Amino acid sequence: MDILLKNVRLNDGESLKDVAIEDGRITAIEENMTAIAERVIDADGRVLIPGFIESHLHLDKALIADRKPNNSGTLKEAISVTAELKPTFTKEDIYDRAKRTLDMIIPNGVTAIRTHSEFDPAQGFTGFEIVLKLKEEYKNLVDIQVVAFPQEGIIKSPGTEEMMNQAMEMGADVVGGIPYNDSDAEKHIDIVFKIAKKYNKPVDIHAEFSDEATDMSIEYLCKKTIAEGYQGKVSVGHLTALHALPKAELDPIIAKMAEAGISVMALTATDLHLGARNDEYNVRRAVTPIRKLRDGGVNMCIATNNIRNAFTPYGNGDILQTAMLTIPVGHLGGANDLKTVLPMITENPAKAIGLVDYGIAVGNKADVVLLDTKIKGNAIIDIPTRLFVIKNGKVTVESTKETIIHR
Incomplete structure (x- = not known):
């Protein structure tokens, strides 16, 4: 042997x-x-x-925190700072940063990554093409799934739907979405599923990234997932708005998510940094309710999201540290809870991203x-x-x- x-x-x-x-x-x-x-x-x-599974990452936006800081620490400024920087990204720049990020992550025991790679009519496929290239270059060190991610929306950004289809033809593994950053969240979800069914690919959505439980589309996503027969093939990241719901409203949503087989990636480091910035006292954690989702039968995962950019100005590629951070944040330190955390960075995300x-x-x-x-x-x-x-x-x-x- x-x-x-x-x-x-x-x-x-x-x-x-x-x-x-x-x-x-x-x-x-x-x-x-x-x-x-x-x-x-x-x-x-x-x-x-x-091997550890890094189930939600943005390789193309890593290691840019020093270029233009997010001084307020808010999601609004993170989005504006990144939008200002994106036109300056070259293929060589993205390749260098993404490669350095992979070289940080791999020694920490990660053997599979799902990375969201964005594109839009203004910037084209600059970063997307580089991430596909790195997927091939690093195939002996780590398995990389590439999500076709429409960061700027689909409906409000004409031409993006066509680019989504093109991205799938180019080799994307997953259809991404961000309904809260579009003009019609439900139509956005419909388009994502249309493309996913066309190419027989899973779906991974940035969902309900908000301090408040308003204008949510998670219930529609559950209904759509079941209607399209996509149970077990849909994941969501963030889902922070659920923390603001009372039990009577939260429990039915969790039950529907469990029925739909939707996996959740808690992005603790990012959401702690950006969330509840307007709270003047009793400052909230603004992280998805991990224990409640877990106890309700939802497949819970922990992931990094960003490393050293306007959304998350820290991180060293060690998913164990992200999991350790999540333990006190999610009240997961009890004897019965602690044993459920390691699966959130191993077997649970393996199930979420469809590893065999x-x-x-x-x-x-x-x-x-x-x-x-x-x-x-x-x-x-x-x-x-x-x-x-x-x-x-x-x-x-x-x-x-x-x-x-x-x-």
Whole structure:
């Protein structure tokens, strides 16, 4: 075999296992294996998990915070600052920034990314083409899904619908949408589904990015998803407005979302930074109600969204840190809650973005990460070094950590 991982911890309270990898697949999971491998890695009881999934990202807008700051920290200024900067983006610029961002993310154990890549009649496909290029260049290190994302709207930006179709022909994997930034949210959603059905692709929507629960389209999205037979093929990011709803109004929406099989990507770092900027006291978190959605049967995920731009002026590509931030923000630190967080950056987003053969099981793809912790329950709160990242059965990242304490 190619790789034999010895003495790994797959679950707390269980005996250590050996995991055999050959031809990019997990071929055996047993105790005390004696098989010969080209490379043997002794984990000494450390935790092995499936690769992290970064399920909502914007590679084409990363690393621009230093060019023009968002001084107010508001969504309105973030949009205006980015709109002012976008005409200055060249293909070379986007390629350099997106590549540096990928090189930040991959060593942190991410083996799959869904990135929203925008275009419009004014800027054309400048960034979109670069992201497609990087998808191919990085295919041995990370799987990249590209979302055709109409940031400036579809209806209010004539020519965008045609570009959406063209983007799908060019190789986009997912049809994106942003109904709250268009002149008719329901018609916007209708167009997105029309394109998705034409190309048999999933849908990923920027939804209800607001402090207040007004002018929402999530209920229409649920109805449309069910009517079109798209259960399990629709995801939404942000969904912050739901935090402002009382239980009597929120519960029916959550039930309908669960029925529609809509996954939610909580974008904690961005939404904390931009949300509730006008609150003078009792400042709200302005993050989607993660626990309530989870408890209502909605597939909950945690993702980064932006790295160092006007929407999120920080971040280092470590999704574990985003998950750690989400624990106190979402009241996920209780014993029963904490164990639900790791799945929000592994198996839940894998389900949301439609990955197949994912997870540590015989026959699945060998996309795994060895963490420098011996307790799976501490996999996030330790923020452990990712000692080995294995993608498609090959070691892609090795890290060492040595600390000397002088007493």
